[in-house]
């Protein structure tokens with residue numbers, strides 16, 4: 025009888041256990057073209073964690089209207105931020121973070137496998153979990169690159185991991201990081217990014233902290249995202265020594281007609297300019313990598329709206345990306361969550377014996 029599980033390699037006695045970390049981000053299209061953006065949006069907006077409308081009502085809207093109109097418009101926006109060599113900024117920074125984290129952990133004596141995966145598009149969470157298992161990972165820490173927990177993002181990453189686990193006969197030990205919105209290293213990395221900008225470019229009259237929005241309804245249904253975003257903002261302001269009158273927390277990227285978390289970023293910036301605020305610094309603390317939402321929506325669209333409304337100077341402060349304080353924070357966070365799992369350098373002879381058994385012996389003994 026065929027098994028419903030994917031085939032396992034033969035079980036090998038004495039295989040060296042390996043610990044791994046999987047950094048998970050949202051994902052991005054494979055190219056800044058309408059067909060690639062359509063494939064990406066179909067997967068993204070077809071996720072019922074992201075859009076909670078019942079399928080029967082949502083599917084005709086998604087496939088009949090949105091996927092016919094939005095891909096070309098979004099592709100044109102992606103084209104403005106796409107790098108000739110590095111491609112999508114989100115993909116570039118996420119891959120850099122995984123590479124640097126591997127090195128940082130190694131230097132800290134934590135010999136763990138580190139990979140990155142995307143919830144939508146490539147490399148998929150399932151393909152990277154397969155790869156880690158093939159490399160011998162027996163314990164995997166799932167670390168979403170979202171500091172604030174949201175059902176629309178963090179939980180959706182976990183869904184993808186559970187879906188993969190359901191296909192496996194032999195599931196590795198799994199751990200999940202839900203949130204780090206108030207982690208001291210993360211807050212410090214954000215503060216250093218802002219202080220460096222102030223040192224290099226001077227300081228504006230007001231700091232706007234813009235977080236990605238979610239439907240307001242999710243807050244009333246128990247989603248902690250709004251509160252965690254506010255806590256990040258407050259801790260960051262305290263770390264920077266800002267009084268409440270010196271900063272504003274806003275929410276961007278509204279999608280559709282429903283009410284989302286307020287105040288909305290762009291109308292807030294326009295209102296500020298209209299009441300005489302001449303200069304603003306804008307930072308996006310909830311985004312660990314620059315992406316379409318920060319580079320196009322904030323640094324292009326919101327900038328233009330602020331200046332058009334009478335503002336004189338708009339400064340966009342880049343995301344954490346591959347900044348050293350952020351990789352340090354990520355490495356410390358990872359180590360906290362790996363506590364108790366073996367991460368010492370595996371003995372070379374044991375690794376070789378293990379590889380020989382896997383190559384030669386095949387069957388269990």
Ligand SMILES: C=CC1=C(C)c2cc3[nH]c(cc4nc(cc5[nH]c(cc1n2)c(C)c5CCC(=O)O)C(CCC(=O)O)=C4C)c(C)c3C=C
Nearest residue numbers: 050051052053074098114174176177236238279315316317
């Ligand atoms: C119903 C729609 C959406 C919800 C809810 C949502 C939540 C959410 N998203 C991020 C982070 C990112 N979103 C990005 C792009 C993006 N987001 C939506 C819609 C929702 N997001 C769409 C349709 C798009 C695609 C672009 C477009 O067509 O407008 C990105 C950037 C991806 C990239 O390729 O650069 C990020 C990052 C968070 C953190 C979040 C909830 C907290």
Ligand SMILES: [Fe+2]
Nearest residue numbers: 050236277317
């Ligand atoms: Fe989004």
Ligand SMILES: [Fe+2]
Nearest residue numbers: 277316317321
């Ligand atoms: Fe957007």
